[in-house]
Amino acid sequence: MNSNPGKGSAQGAACVLAAAMLALAVSCSFRRPTVEEQLSGDKPALTSYYVRSALRLEGEGDYRGAAGFYRKALELAPFDPDLHNNLGSCYYYLGELDSAVAEFTEAVRLLPSYSAGYVNLANAYRLLGRLDLALAAAREALRLEPTDARAHVTMGLLYERMDELRLARKEYEIAVRLAPSDLVARWNLGSAYLRLGYLNPAIENLRYVAEAEGENPRARYFLAVARLAKCDPEGALQELSKVQGSPSWRRDALYVTGEALWLQGKHEEAVRSFREAVALAPQVPEFRYNLGLALLELGQIEEARRELAAALELRPGWTNALIRLGESFEEAGERAIAAQYYRQAISADSASFLAWQRLGRVLVDLGRVDSGYAALQRALKQWESGKESGPRPPGQLATLDDWTFCAGPEEARKSYVEALMYLGKAYAAQGQYRAADHALRKALAECPTCPETYETLSQIHRVSGRESEALREEALAHWARGVQAASRDSLRSALWYFRRALQRVPGLGEAHVDLGRVYLLRGQLDSAFTFLRQGLLIDERQARAFRFLGDYYAQAGKLDQAIAFYLRAISEEQEPVEALRGLADVYMQLGSAEEAKRMRAQAHFLSAKALLREHQTDRALDKLEEAIALNPRHPGALFLAGHLLYQREMLEPALAYLSRAVELDSSQAEARCSLGAALLDQGQIQQATRHLEAAIRLDPSLARAYFQLSRAYLEAGQPERAREYLRHAESLGYKVPVEFIERLAGAVRESR
Incomplete structure (x- = not known):
């Protein structure tokens, strides 16, 4: 038995410690290197x-x-x-x-x-x-x-830094050709196209990136912007629905969602979306501006004014914000304060058509006719100088102002028409009734269904003692309101306005025709026929009546008569798109599928030309592609598609379309010229020269053909002949680039 447990325990502990130290020494000596x-x-x-x-x-x-x-x-x-x-x-x-x-x-x-x-x-x-x-x-x-795609992307990025976006785009195009699946190249190319306003190829490349990377919020957002720029709010919303879950893109997605909803007419929902965007980023002036403008349109003036003032504080001197603030006071009847804001807007941007127009309008309403007249004249001058610009490419945050063109040509020209109308008022106030009538007739040529213009004409005629003319203009104002109601599918309101017009002037052919059309839409065929026939009896120039009678006979199952009236409408109307579509439907019922396709192709072609007048090139190209798909032998559609693609420097597809157009119809001078120019850009000088010379033979006044031929001869080493053709181009008014003149002059000097 151990009588000394403490001592025994100390000895045991010493043994354990010694063993542990020995084990540590052993483990250290065997550490893994x-x-x-x-x-x-x-x-x-x-x-x-x-x-x-x-x-x-x-x-x-x-x-x-x-x-x-x-x-x-x-x-x-x-x-x-x-x-x-x-x-x-x-x-x-x-x-x-x-x-x-x-x-x-x-x-x-x-x-x-x-x-x-x-x-x-x-x-x-x-x-x-x-x-x-x-x-x-x-x-x-x-x-x-x-052939290094990455090197071309890098060169493109450098050109972008130098503000040479077209050169950048060419480098990105080369990169994508070399490496079609390179997402960096695709992204940069899509972004460049978007900034240039080339929406179709932008959408193609951005969609490629978005689908390749799953739910890439950045690609989806810009894809939505591109689709919105094509006036496709539904498509934009589809893309934006895939962005909302991304915190970094949520605010921008909400903003563009608001714009898309606004274009769809869902104004209350748009305001809610703008409010959410502002709550997330109150420091972004565009967000505050759009919310303010939307509230102003909905009549919520005080809150609109606060948001517009906030936008102006964030972006001092912003012309549009000053104009909209002026409108908020004008809407409240405080015209003198409104005029002050419009003058501030002019100080910020003296080229602003809208600022001059609004100032002229409010001054006329204030009775300051001479000053109002001067402002309106300045506004019209600004409109004429800037009307060819078209919608701007969506390269930065757009506002609701930038989507006006999506509402159609009449809405886009609304302020111009109003300027002419107020100019007419100013002339009338000065006793210049003939000048007033001229200004108002010009307004009606731009917008034949603007009731306010007819009402102004009616007032002027009444003041000048022309009661019968005043009554007719009053009836036309009712007719115009009826047309607007019918376009909104408010058929009951449309009927009321048309009947009111006929109460004023029973012989108003326009009202008879449109009343017949409304009855047609309501399925009341007998009444429709009565009014349409009466409209034609009153005025045989009512070309629309022929189309509506075609619709009547088609609904009545009398297809031969329908064809006759549609053909008459096509010969009478300037742009018979609807008549062509109606005729196509009749041909389909008769089993003439090829004829139906031909009619639809022509309808798409005419729609494309109308879109081009509104500077909507991508939508026009869509229509042209639809026309060509229906009728691959449509030389006009082939030429126009090729010419538009050539203008965008997309040579391969342009050449394909233009070559086919010339093959089908070699008498098109414009097509021969565009084909020659495209061939020249590809370095095919002899073929280019042949087509350009043919273009001049077909149309000796085609100035750009002379210029392109001058280019061809310079490239062929014949500077003297190049100079000869350049003189022809200049004599016909062609604006020759300064760089080409200098290059040609240098070549002429060297040749001597």
């Missing part, structure tokens, strides 16, 4: 280990850790260009651009044929803002490897 220690005698293997470790960390996004391993690798292999390039890439992603440049520079010094190193060097210089050095590096990369 690290990979670096194992490979310390094999430099290639150790270098490879460092590179593998760096690549793994790069894949995880740890560029700092990766850079550490690359530096270790370079201590063992300091002359390896790939290691310098990889280390430079880590510095690039870390934002340490000077260090990145140093590594990329060393990579290409060690291997002068290293095209990838030059691409990386160009991108680093681009982010540093040293564009001259970036361009030199990118050009060297392309010299070494002309």
Whole structure:
């Protein structure tokens, strides 16, 4: 028995401690060596280990850790260009651009044929803002490897930094041709097309990126913007529904959602969407502006004014915000304050048609006729100088103002028509009734269904003692309101207005015809026929009546008579799109599918031409493609599609369309000219010259054919002949680019 347990325990503890120390010593003497220690005698293997470790960390996004391993690798292999390039890439992603440049520079010094190193060097210089050095590096990369898609993308990015978007787009196009599945190239090309306003190819490339990357919110957002720019709010909303869950894109998605809903006429929903966008980003002036403008349109003036004032505070001197603030006071009857805002808008932008128009309007209403007249004249001058510009490409945050063209040509010209109407009022106030009548007739030529213009004419005629004319204009005002109601499918209201018009003037042919049309829409065929026939008896020039009678006979099953009236409408109407569609339907009922296709193709062709007048090129191209699909032998559609694509420098599809158009109809001077120009751009000088000379024979007054022929002869080394054709072009009023004149002058000097 142990009589001394304390002593015995101490001895046992000492034994345990000694054993533990012995075990530790043994374990230390057998520690597993690290990979670096194992490979310390094999430099290639150790270098490879460092590179593998760096690549793994790069894949995880740890560029700092990766850079550490690359530096270790370079201590063992300091002359390896790939290691310098990889280390430079880590510095690039870390934002340490000077260090990145140093590594990329060393990579290409060690291997002068290293095209990838030059691409990386160009991108680093681009982010540093040293564009001259970036361009030199990118050009060297392309010299070494002309088929490197990444090098072309880099060159495109550089051109974008230099505001040379068209050159950038060409580089991106080359990149996509070289690497069709390269998402970076596709994204940049789609973005460039969008900024240029080339919506169809923008949508094609952005959709490719969006589908390849799943639910890429950035691609979906810009895809929605492109579809909205094509006046396709439903398509835009479909794309935006896939963006809402992304926190980083939610605010912008809400904003564009509001615009799409507004275009659909869902104004209350649009306001809710704008409110949400403003709540997320109250500092964005466009968000506040759209909310203010939407509220103003809904009559919520006080709140609209607060939002517009906030937008103006965020973006001082914003012309449109000043105009809309003026409108908010004008709407409240405070015209003097409104005039002050309109004057501020003119101070901010003296070329603003809308500011001059609004100022003229309010001054006329205030009785300051002379000043109002002067402002309206200035407004009309600004309209004439800017009317060819069309809708702007959606390259930045758009506002509701930018989508006016989607509401149709009459809505887009509404302010112009109003300017003419108020000018007529100003003339009338000065006693110049003939001038007033002229201004108002001009307004009606732009908008024949604007009731306010007829009402103004009626007032002027009544003041000048022409009561019968005043009564007729009053009846036409009712007719115009009826047409507007019918366009909104408010058939009961339309009937009321048309009957009121006929009460004023029983012999108003327009009202008889449109009353017949409403009865036709309501299925009351007998009444429809009675009024349509009466409209024609009153005025045989009512071309629409022939179309509606075609509709009547088609509904009545009398197809031969329907064809006769549709054909008469087609011969009488300037743009018989609806008559062509009606005729196509009748041909389908008769089993003449080919004739039906031909009629529909012509309808699409005419619709395309109408869209082009409103500067909506992509929608026009859609219509032309539909026309060609229905009738591949439609020379007009083929030419127009080819010409539009040539204007966009899309030579391959342009040549395909233009060649086919000329093959079908070689007597089209414009088609021969466009084909020659496209061939010339492809370097096919002899073929181009042949078509251009043929164009001039067909139309000796075609100025651009002379210019293109001048280009052809210059390229062929015949500067004297080129100068001869240039003189012809200039004599016909062609505006020759200064660069071409200088180039030709230099070639002429050298030839002597």
